[in-house]
Every structure is written in C-alpha cells, then in structure tokens.
Amino acid sequence: MPRCGTPGTATAEWVAASGRRDVCHLLHLTCQDESVLTTLLSLPSSTALDVNDEGGMLVLYDGTGVRQVNEIAPDGSWRALTDLGDSCRHAQFVPGSRSVIVEHDSGGNERGQLSILDLDEPGLPTMTPLVHDLDYLHHLIAAKPGRVLYTTNRRNRVDFDLIARELATGEDTVLYDGGGWVMAVSASPDDRWVVLCVASAPANSIQLLLVETATQTVTELTPADALNDQGQVSWLPDSSAIVVSSDADRDRKALRRYDLSTAAWSDVLVDDAHDLASWLSPDGEQLLVAVVDDGEVALAAHRLSDGSELARLDLPAGGCTALAFGTPDPVWSPDGSFAAFTYSSPITPPTVYRYVPASGEVIAVPAPDMPEVPKLTMPESLRVPSFDGEQVPVFVFRPTGPDLGSTVLHIHGGPEGASMRIWHPVIASLAAEGHTVIVPNVRGSACYGKRWYSLDDRQLRLDSVKDLAAIHAWLPTIGADQSRAVLWGGSYGGYMVLAGLAFQPELWAAGVDIVGIASLVTFLENTSDYRRATREREYGYLATDREFLETASPLSRVDDIRAPLFVIHGANDPRVPLSEAEQITAALEQRGVACELAVYPDEGHGLAKLKNRLDAYPRAFSFLRQHLATVE
Structure with missing residues (x-):
C-alpha cells in the first residue's frame, strides 16, 4: 500500500489543480507506456545449465513467469521438468542415469534445497527431496555418478562445508569443513581433489584452496591475505593441473595454470587490457575463452598448449556470452562435441x-513461442571525469520514446558487481518511456581491473557516491537537464540511491530504491550470519568501524533527504532485511517527504516473479511521472 501520504498515481483533480500542460502530456502517455513496460518485462529468457551424454540440455526458462527447469532434447524439443511456485536456482544431470538434481528455494529466502527428478517418469516428474533442511542453505555443486556434491552452512550458519551424498544410501561424507564462505567448487575428474574458491580476508578477494578429499588435506594455492580475485577453475582430463582466471600479481585477470606435480604456476594467456576467463574442453585440447571489454564479453576458442587462437565465435556484437552477473558459465558436453552457453545484450x-568446434557453427536455441522483441537501441559507451581525475565508465541509453528531458541513473548492486551489456527490461522500459538512462560502473565495480574495484573499500566508501555527483555535473555535455535527474538502483545500488539523496540532496529529483541498505550498521547487525562475516571486510567491522559506518549511512542524514522516494523490498530478503526499507520510509513519513513502500511477501533479494514485477515497476514508473511533472 502507498505510504507517506503520497498517492500512487496522479488523479484528474490533481492534474487540474496543477495547471501544468506537461503533466497532462505525461498522463496521456501512461497507458501506452505501461503497455510497453508490460511487453518488455514479460519477454521470456532461457539460460544454459548442463549437458548430458546424449546431447540433451538443461535450461532455466521463465516463460511461465517464474524461472523453472526445462530439458531440451537432442532433437530440439522442449519439456518442462519443474512447475514450482518459486524460482529454481540450478540443475544438473546425474551422469550414467536418467536423473536430474534441482536446487530451489522458497519465497526468495535463498535457503536452497536439493531434490531429485526421474526423467523416465511420464509427464511432469515428481520432485523427491534429497537434501532438505529449511533452516539452512544448500547449494548444488556437482552431480557425479551415484552421488552429489553440495555445500551447506548447517554446521554453524556461518561457514560452508563441502559434502558428498551417496544417492543410493543417503550417506554423507564431509570433504571439507575448514571454514569460510565457499563460493565455488571444482572437482577433479578422478574425484581425488577439489579446488575451493573461498572468500578471503581483503574485500573482494577469493582464496584458492586445493583439498585432497580422502584426507581433507588443504593446500593454499593463493595467500589468504592477498588482494586477489579468482574464478572459472577448469581441470585437465588427467587431473594433473588446473587452469584458473586470476588477477594475482596483476591488475587484470589472466589465465594461469597450476601443476599439481610441481606445485608451480605458469601463465597460459595474458591480456593486460582485459579480464579473461576460460572453460577447458573435456579432451583438454582447447579453451573456450571469454574476453571482457567495457561490459561486452566475446568468446573465442584457443589451444591450451600454446594459447593460440583457433576461432572466434560468430555472435552478435555488443552483448555478453559469459560472466554477465547472474548468468551460468558455459558448459561443455561430456564428449566435447559442443559447448552450451547463454547470450544476452541490451536488445536481446x-x-x-551451441558452439560446435568441428564445424565452427554457433547455433541459437530459441525459447518456444518467443514473441517479437520491440525495436530497441544499443547504448553509447562514454567516460565521465570524477572529482579526483578518475574516469567513470558509463553506458548511455537514449530515449526511444518521446524525449521527456529527464535522466535516470541506473546503478548496479555489489558493490563489486558490474553493469554489463546484458538484457535489462527495466532499462529498456525507462528509455521507451522517454528517459535518457545512464548506466555507470562507479569505482568499486568489477571488470575494469583490480585497482578500480578497490577504490571504494572501507573508508573510501563515499568516494563512489561522489562519482554520482560527477555524473550529475557532466549531464549538460550530453544535453541532459540536471534538474530532472533521478537515481534508480537495487541492493548496493539501492544504498547508492539513498546515499545520493541523503548526501547530495540538491542534485536529485527523485529516487527508486530496490532492496537497498539504509544503514550500514543495522544492515550488518541484521543480515544473514554468513554474509556478515564476509561483508564486514568490504564495508568495515561493527566492532572497530562503527563510527565510520554510521557516518557513511544514508539514515544518518535522513533529515537532509527531500526528493520523493519509491522503495521496493521482498519480505524474505536474507541479504538486506526488510527493516532497512521500513526504517528509511518511516523516517521520511515522519518528515512528510513523499514516498511509497511496496513490500512483496513472497520475494527475497529482488523480484523473481513476473506477477510482482508487473505490479512494482509500473507503480515506480507512475511515481516518477507524477513527481517529475512537478519539477520546475
């Protein structure tokens, strides 16, 4: 329900009283624009998850409005495997069987549970519980012949252990319980070893651990106290070495090889201007290499032995084929005959x-009954000078509807996330509404090098907020009206929205905060235990940095906020509790600042269900129409 005494939409009486012709123009557009928004939000998407021995694929598909697991048979036919009221998170085939393991949660609470499906069962397979304990998180790591690897925080809610469960007996074997947030695991083909990516001491850092599973002997492959990011671990087929994407000892991620027999690192492929990632083919001969370039990710095949390029994949330019946040990694078929991956762009x-190495073909596997995508435009890539001479990368989406003369800064979460050149229906809809949309990668963002993603750590937190002011000052260079500039963001982007309104109240005309942080102190006090242990490394520690955390919190400056605010939050959010939204809106209500709070009882950290997005986003658009119409 609307709060803070502000109507959700403008009424005819209010329009008449205002006497503003631009208000009437905006309201005339409302029905048409909300229809475009509905169309864009409702376009289905599919993402590749796994491939089996026969060439069948598992994909996540949201054509029903909630992301579910589907199977694509080798002949191209689709079959729905799940029909839950909540989104599925991951799924894998069990090799040598007709079974699939599915990870799913309830109401966006992120407490993943594992179930098993029998593909031989006709119709929609029954989901049989495999690893279920609703009080804890369980994440599917790998389905192996006869067993499944998963991580869980059920031991103490903070640390994640790696467990192997036998499918025949249900017996669990602990493979690692050495502590930490285990963010990714890669098991060797001979099952003797696993490599763990564990959140380490410095902010935004990942430590690599090599674990011998029979003895739980742990070898540190990278130091625990080093500012390094690691990812995309691939094993050679004989389990003798791994290939890793790592920025150890350099600014950009390179491809590095670690040989177990010599305990030595060597470089496979280095590009000092770009981050690289790779996925090794099952025969160990070639790497599928991702090159990150200013939000775009291209793929090419390279020879492992010398790093030479074999072929560039023929894909549409201007999008992402891997490493787009929230998109699963590419996956090779067990026989190496093809690799499946997901492509997305601002217009797709x-x-x-599917990539077929033998022929070099790249073949789209479109979702069934995919409707026509409205005509959209690609963004411009520009740089904005900030207060200290740094250059902030931004993508500029020009209006595709009648130009309203307003600008929306759409800020990503993280903070170490990044805005990539991916499909984002809200950004497309904002442009269709007539806004110029600025999508920045402020300092602290990933994919622009280690130096850039470290520039907002701890005591430097408010420097990223200063980047917003720099963008505001730069707006006239692209013909934008500074008086009609809006902030929109989710998660850490929601914090940035609130911080911009609180610390720069004279700059912004309105804000839309989605699952954002109002107080760094109460966020750290109330977030999930395992997240607190890691997020304090980024923001500061409650025990030693409380004064700074208070200073950097928008709630501490709430009396300065005067711009209208629309807030969206899921009641089950395990990352940023609902109390963050409630306290900022209560404080604004007390001061009579225009605001609305939209809470969804079946959502968590964001809106996963189409029915809720179709409710929340049109309300937010209407809120902006109303309040921008009053800007002189």
Missing part, C-alpha cells in the same frame, strides 16, 4: 546457444 533477452 538471454538465449541459449
């Missing part, structure tokens, strides 16, 4: 593709 919803 996520679509599954």
Whole structure:
C-alpha cells in the first residue's frame, strides 16, 4: 500500500489543480507506456545449465513467469521438468542415469534445497527431496555418478562445508569443513581433489584452496591475505593441473595454470587490457575463452598448449556470452562435441546457444513461442571525469520514446558487481518511456581491473557516491537537464540511491530504491550470519568501524533527504532485511517527504516473479511521472 501520504498515481483533480500542460502530456502517455513496460518485462529468457551424454540440455526458462527447469532434447524439443511456485536456482544431470538434481528455494529466502527428478517418469516428474533442511542453505555443486556434491552452512550458519551424498544410501561424507564462505567448487575428474574458491580476508578477494578429499588435506594455492580475485577453475582430463582466471600479481585477470606435480604456476594467456576467463574442453585440447571489454564479453576458442587462437565465435556484437552477473558459465558436453552457453545484450533477452568446434557453427536455441522483441537501441559507451581525475565508465541509453528531458541513473548492486551489456527490461522500459538512462560502473565495480574495484573499500566508501555527483555535473555535455535527474538502483545500488539523496540532496529529483541498505550498521547487525562475516571486510567491522559506518549511512542524514522516494523490498530478503526499507520510509513519513513502500511477501533479494514485477515497476514508473511533472 502507498505510504507517506503520497498517492500512487496522479488523479484528474490533481492534474487540474496543477495547471501544468506537461503533466497532462505525461498522463496521456501512461497507458501506452505501461503497455510497453508490460511487453518488455514479460519477454521470456532461457539460460544454459548442463549437458548430458546424449546431447540433451538443461535450461532455466521463465516463460511461465517464474524461472523453472526445462530439458531440451537432442532433437530440439522442449519439456518442462519443474512447475514450482518459486524460482529454481540450478540443475544438473546425474551422469550414467536418467536423473536430474534441482536446487530451489522458497519465497526468495535463498535457503536452497536439493531434490531429485526421474526423467523416465511420464509427464511432469515428481520432485523427491534429497537434501532438505529449511533452516539452512544448500547449494548444488556437482552431480557425479551415484552421488552429489553440495555445500551447506548447517554446521554453524556461518561457514560452508563441502559434502558428498551417496544417492543410493543417503550417506554423507564431509570433504571439507575448514571454514569460510565457499563460493565455488571444482572437482577433479578422478574425484581425488577439489579446488575451493573461498572468500578471503581483503574485500573482494577469493582464496584458492586445493583439498585432497580422502584426507581433507588443504593446500593454499593463493595467500589468504592477498588482494586477489579468482574464478572459472577448469581441470585437465588427467587431473594433473588446473587452469584458473586470476588477477594475482596483476591488475587484470589472466589465465594461469597450476601443476599439481610441481606445485608451480605458469601463465597460459595474458591480456593486460582485459579480464579473461576460460572453460577447458573435456579432451583438454582447447579453451573456450571469454574476453571482457567495457561490459561486452566475446568468446573465442584457443589451444591450451600454446594459447593460440583457433576461432572466434560468430555472435552478435555488443552483448555478453559469459560472466554477465547472474548468468551460468558455459558448459561443455561430456564428449566435447559442443559447448552450451547463454547470450544476452541490451536488445536481446538471454538465449541459449551451441558452439560446435568441428564445424565452427554457433547455433541459437530459441525459447518456444518467443514473441517479437520491440525495436530497441544499443547504448553509447562514454567516460565521465570524477572529482579526483578518475574516469567513470558509463553506458548511455537514449530515449526511444518521446524525449521527456529527464535522466535516470541506473546503478548496479555489489558493490563489486558490474553493469554489463546484458538484457535489462527495466532499462529498456525507462528509455521507451522517454528517459535518457545512464548506466555507470562507479569505482568499486568489477571488470575494469583490480585497482578500480578497490577504490571504494572501507573508508573510501563515499568516494563512489561522489562519482554520482560527477555524473550529475557532466549531464549538460550530453544535453541532459540536471534538474530532472533521478537515481534508480537495487541492493548496493539501492544504498547508492539513498546515499545520493541523503548526501547530495540538491542534485536529485527523485529516487527508486530496490532492496537497498539504509544503514550500514543495522544492515550488518541484521543480515544473514554468513554474509556478515564476509561483508564486514568490504564495508568495515561493527566492532572497530562503527563510527565510520554510521557516518557513511544514508539514515544518518535522513533529515537532509527531500526528493520523493519509491522503495521496493521482498519480505524474505536474507541479504538486506526488510527493516532497512521500513526504517528509511518511516523516517521520511515522519518528515512528510513523499514516498511509497511496496513490500512483496513472497520475494527475497529482488523480484523473481513476473506477477510482482508487473505490479512494482509500473507503480515506480507512475511515481516518477507524477513527481517529475512537478519539477520546475
């Protein structure tokens, strides 16, 4: 329900009283624009998850409005495997069987549970519980012949252990319980070893651990106290070495090899101007290499032995084929005959593709009954000078509807996330509404090098907020009206919205905060235990940095906020509790600042269900129409 005494939409009486012709123009557009928003939000997407021995694929598909697991048979036919009221998170085939393991949660609470499906069962397979304990998180790591690897925080709610469960007996074997947030695991082909990516001491850092599973002997492959990011671990087929994407000892991620027999690192492929990631083919001969370039990610095949390029994948330019945040990694078929991955761009919803090395073909596997995508435009890539001479990367989406003369800064979460050149229906809809949309990668963002993503750590937190002011000052250079500039963001982007309104109240005309942080102190006090242990490394520690955390919190400056605010939050959010939204809106209500709070009882950290997005976002658009119409 609307709060803070502000109507959700303008009434005819209010329009008449205002006497503003631009208000009437905006309201005339409302029905048409909300229809465009509905169309864009409702376009289905599909993402590749796994491939089996026969060439069948598992994909996540949201054509029903909630993301579910589907199977694509080798002949291209689709079959729905799940029909839950909540989104599925991951799924894998069990090799040598007709079974699938599915990870799913309830109401966006992120407490993943594992179930098993029998593909031989006709119709929609029954979901049989495999690893279920609703009080804890369980994440599917790998389905192996006869067993499944998963991580869980059920031991103490903070640390994640790696467990192997036998499918025949249900017996669990602990493979690692050495502590930490285990963010990714890669098991060797011979099952003797696993490599763990564990959140380490410095902010935004990942430590690599090599674990011998029989003895739980742990070898540190990278130091625990080093500012390094690691990812995309691939094993050679004989389990003798791994290939890792790592920025150890350099600014950009390179491809590095670690040989177990010599305990030595060597470089496979280095590009000092770009981050690289790779996925090794099952025969160990070639790497599928991702090159990150200013939000775009291209794929090419390289020879492992010398790093030489074999072929560039023929895909539409201007999008992402891997490493787009929230998109699964590419996956090779067990026989190496093809690789499945997901492609997305600002004008193309996520679509599954197949790459066939033998022929070099890249083949789209479109979702069934995919409707026509409205005509959209690609963004410009520009740089904005900030207060200290740094250059902030931004993508500029020009209006595709009648130009309203307003600008929306759409800020990503993280803070170490990044805005990539991916499908984002809200950004497309904002442009269709007539806004110029600025999508920045402020300092602290990933994919622009280690130096850039470290520039907002701890005591430097408010420097990223200063980047917003720099963008505001720069707006006239692209013909934008500074008086009609809006902030929109989710998660850490929601914090940035609130911080911009609180610390720069004279700059912004309105804000839309989605699952954002109002107080760094109460956020750290109330977030999930395992997240607090890691997020304090980024923001500061409650025990030693409370004064700074208070100073950097928008709630501490709430009396300065005067711009209208629309807030969206899920009641089950395990990352940023609902109390963050409630306290900022209560404080604004007390001061009579225009605001609305939209809470969804079946959502968590964001809106996963189409029915809720179709409710929340049109309300937010209407809120902006109303309040921008009153800007002189």
